[in-house]
Amino acid sequence: MKIDHSLPLEYSTEENRLKILGFWIFLGAEIVLFSTLFAVYFTLQHNVGNGPAGSHIFELTPVMIETIVLLSSSFTIGLGVHAMRLGNKKAMMTFFGITLLLGLVFLGVEITEFVTYIHEGATMQTSAFLSALFTLLGTHGMHVTFGLLWGSAILMQVKKRGLTPETANKSFIFSLYWHFLDVVWIFIFSFVYLKGMM
């Protein structure tokens, strides 16, 4: 394995560079996946049947909390990658840890929101609008849940093995995934919630 010391650890071997490129290609597929779900939502959003419309069930406060928490977690993981490039393992682990905690808070608020909807009689079976809504939000939330497990596993590995080309590469790729989820959320925040409350 040839290690190029002029590059950050996560890019230092050819395999690492290819893995990063490969992950970007995966993110391209994720963009298309979420696009199909947005297309379904935009098509069905007015088909509320006997159920509530978005403007009746959406509440600004939990949505703002989710947005601020996810934006902050995107910031902290950015700082984590920056600390990793400085070779500061402790700071890197702290920032990644904070990121995962914020992810957990996001998920908690989102689950509470889902429970509230269901108590208000807005379930996935109520209308086409709600089926599309829960599918879109649920797919994003599932990605966050998976991210929490993945990120925790990477943190354990960094703790055990330290910052090596391999662990740095995994951490960097995880940061790409996390930023991507933040981008998807920005579009959900804007075109599902804010548009629904307009």
Add this chain to the structure above:
Amino acid sequence: MKQLFPVPHVIGFVSSLLLSLIALIVVKFHLSFTMGMTILGVTALIQAALQLFLFMHVNENENKSALLTNIGYALFVGLVTIFGTLFAMMWGYQMI
């Protein structure tokens, strides 16, 4: 401690929070549909670009052109999916 918080990251974070607040205009004031969608579109796109170029370090990759082509292609397929669906299922149908 200070070097752990690089200025571009802090500025990027503060701007993304500000952009989310700006987007709230569409809920707080009565705007036309077009105006509201324009504000949401612009704020969301700037935020996405911030993430992509500042936090995801798109530009530093040695395969930058392959990477941007791939993302561009994915966005193209995504947008055609969304607007093609809207065209076939909503706009076209209602026009007839």
